Amino acid sequence: MIRFEHVSKRYDGGHEALANVSLEIRHGELLVLAGHSGAGKSTLIKLIAGLEKPTAGKVWVSGQDVGSLRQNQLPYLRRSLGLVMQEHRLLTDRTVYDNVMLPLLVTGYPPRDAAKRVRVALEKVGMGTFEKAMPLTLSGGEQHRVAIARAIVNRPSVLIADEPTAHLDPAYAREIAALFRSFHAAGVTILLATHDDTLFSPYGARRIELAKGRLLA
Amino acid sequence: MSFLPHGMAFRQALHRLAGKPLSTLLSALVVAIALTLPALSYVLIDNLASLANGVTGKPEISVFLKKEVTAEKAQAMENRLRADKRIVAIRFIGRDTALKQLAARGGFADVTGALSENPLPDAFILEPGGEDPKVFEAIRTSLTAMPEVLHVQLDSAWVERLHAAVELGRWVALLLAALLGTALIIVTFNTIRLQILTQRHEITVSLLLGATRAFVRRPFLYFGLLQGLLGGVLAWGMVQGLVLLIAPRVQALARAYNIVVDLAGPSVWQGLALLVFAAVLGWLGAGLSVRRHLHDGAVD
Numbered sequence: 001m002i003r004f005e006h007v008s009k010r011y012d013g014g015h016e017a018l019a020n021v022s023l024e025i026r027h028g029e030l031l032v033l034a035g036h037s038g039a040g041k042s043t044l045i046k047l048i049a050g051l052e053k054p055t056a057g058k059v060w061v062s063g064q065d066v067g068s069l070r071q072n073q074l075p076y077l078r079r080s081l082g083l084v085m086q087e088h089r090l091l092t093d094r095t096v097y098d099n100v101m102l103p104l105l106v107t108g109y110p111p112r113d114a115a116k117r118v119r120v121a122l123e124k125v126g127m128g129t130f131e132k133a134m135p136l137t138l139s140g141g142e143q144h145r146v147a148i149a150r151a152i153v154n155r156p157s158v159l160i161a162d163e164p165t166a167h168l169d170p171a172y173a174r175e176i177a178a179l180f181r182s183f184h185a186a187g188v189t190i191l192l193a194t195h196d197d198t199l200f201s202p203y204g205a206r207r208i209e210l211a212k213g214r215l216l217a
Numbered sequence: 218m219s220f221l222p223h224g225m226a227f228r229q230a231l232h233r234l235a236g237k238p239l240s241t242l243l244s245a246l247v248v249a250i251a252l253t254l255p256a257l258s259y260v261l262i263d264n265l266a267s268l269a270n271g272v273t274g275k276p277e278i279s280v281f282l283k284k285e286v287t288a289e290k291a292q293a294m295e296n297r298l299r300a301d302k303r304i305v306a307i308r309f310i311g312r313d314t315a316l317k318q319l320a321a322r323g324g325f326a327d328v329t330g331a332l333s334e335n336p337l338p339d340a341f342i343l344e345p346g347g348e349d350p351k352v353f354e355a356i357r358t359s360l361t362a363m364p365e366v367l368h369v370q371l372d373s374a375w376v377e378r379l380h381a382a383v384e385l386g387r388w389v390a391l392l393l394a395a396l397l398g399t400a401l402i403i404v405t406f407n408t409i410r411l412q413i414l415t416q417r418h419e420i421t422v423s424l425l426l427g428a429t430r431a432f433v434r435r436p437f438l439y440f441g442l443l444q445g446l447l448g449g450v451l452a453w454g455m456v457q458g459l460v461l462l463i464a465p466r467v468q469a470l471a472r473a474y475n476i477v478v479d480l481a482g483p484s485v486w487q488g489l490a491l492l493v494f495a496a497v498l499g500w501l502g503a504g505l506s507v508r509r510h511l512h513d514g515a516v517d
């Protein structure tokens with residue numbers, strides 16, 4: 001499903017954020033990516049989404065070499081992924097409903113079915129009653145859940161989340177972890193980057209760890 | 218490919234325009250003023266051109282003879298001219314007749330009376346056939362070359378000058394249009410640049426969620442087009458209004474020259490051309506801006 005072949009990434013003028021990383025994420029897997037701050041977790045996710053290009057090696061997603069995709073092919077790759085970035089990036093001038101609607105809007109999804117999908121996604125993350133709320137009036141955990149609803153509204157086969165439980169109190173964090181667990185149970189392939197990998201160990205997740213850009217055995 | 222995304226982008230652009238009515242109005246006014254100057258010049262030149270076309274009737278060529286030319290020689294010359302097929306009519310006006318005509322004109326009687334000698338030359342008034350200015354010019358050249366001739370005057374010269382002025386005016390209007398059209402592009406370019414800046418976050422998120430660049434670009438392009446169109450509509454109204462404003466003055470001036478002038482505003486086709494011009498330039502300015510500003514790090 002997702003495969004890294006000897007991937008290195010060096011940012012302009014920076015040191016190596018990823019060094020010779022090879023890994024495979026199989027269909028239906030729940031994978032936790034651990035590592036200290038600055039280990040390269042976010043970089044790895046950006047390479048999958050085509051937000052950055054590898055300096056060396058190849059990243060394969062669903063049989064496509066992401067690094068060699070052209071600018072006009074990238075949107076279609078991103079539509080097949082559900083992304084929850086480290087900063088949740090909700091649009092603060094739009095309601096919760098409109099935020100979750102955005103992925104359907106940009107992909108030209110038929111408007112009539114779209115409304116239903118948005119409601120379903122919000123229900124799944126337990127935010128069904130917050131449709132009309134503005135993001136800034138929500139707590140951090142609630143904003144996170146809206147971001148997750150936005151990531152799953154397109155029903156992606158892969159869900160990738162960067163630090164979904166960071167800055168949350170333990171109760172919220174457990175709630176979110178359970179949410180991902182339920183998506184996994186529904187057959188979605190899941191990649192989670194997190195400091196706090198103990199949250200997911202009860203769910204039998206596979207765990208890999210990055211340290212200074214290298215994958216620990 | 219469905220039209221749905223276009224309709225959506227169009228509505229989004231309309232929404233943005235309506236969302237800030239004051240800045241929309243100001244931008245549209247800037248566009249309108251930039252368009253009004255060349256459009257008004259064009260319309261006025263057009264009026265002048267139709268005036269010039271109206272008076273290209275029959276030109277006359279006055280041929281003044283040298284003093285030493287005798288009556289026989291003048292008669293011989295007249296016969297030669299009658300043989301020339303390019304000339305339709307000939308009238309001889311002797312110097313005495315000319316003086317009498319001059320004296321008969323109000324105000325000149327005293328002057329002519331005071332002269333000890335008739336200063337006027339004999340003259341022919343010729344009427345050339347056709348309407349081709351090149352032919353008139355050829356006749357003038359051959360007449361000037363004749364030994365008996367002192368001076369040849371083409372009475373249509375002022376019409377030609379008018380035509381030349383119209384031609385020049387057209388050029389100036391075109392130049393103005395190019396210059397102010399560029400200004401219009403720059404205005405739109407900058408408006409769109411500011412919009413992209415304020416919507417950077419939304420653009421980034423949209424691209425992250427799988428929006429194509431075309432999808433992100435489209436509302437800006439429609440915005441540029443609509444802003445241009447709005448400016449064009451205002452400019453049309455302004456040109457029409459200015460024509461109405463100056464028409465009575467021009468008519469008063471024309472009456473002093475015994476010319477009837479009916480100053481016309483832009484035709485419907487000219488107005489529509491103005492709208493298309495404005496819309497295309499708006500679209501162009503937006504397109505250039507989007508191309509320039511959507512590239513730098515819109516995503517991360």
Ligand SMILES: Nc1ncnc2c1ncn2[C@@H]1O[C@H](COP(=O)(O)OP(=O)(O)OP(=O)(O)O)[C@@H](O)[C@H]1O
Nearest residue numbers: 011012014017035036037038039040041042043044
């Ligand atoms: N755009 C960038 N330009 C230059 N260097 C960068 C950029 N993004 C990340 N880096 C560097 O690459 C390294 C890996 O960063 P990355 O964000 O992948 O770490 P991380 O594991 O996600 O850390 P955290 O847990 O703090 O989110 C860091 O040293 C970081 O400073």
Ligand SMILES: [Mg+2]
Nearest residue numbers: 041042086162
């Ligand atoms: Mg990170």
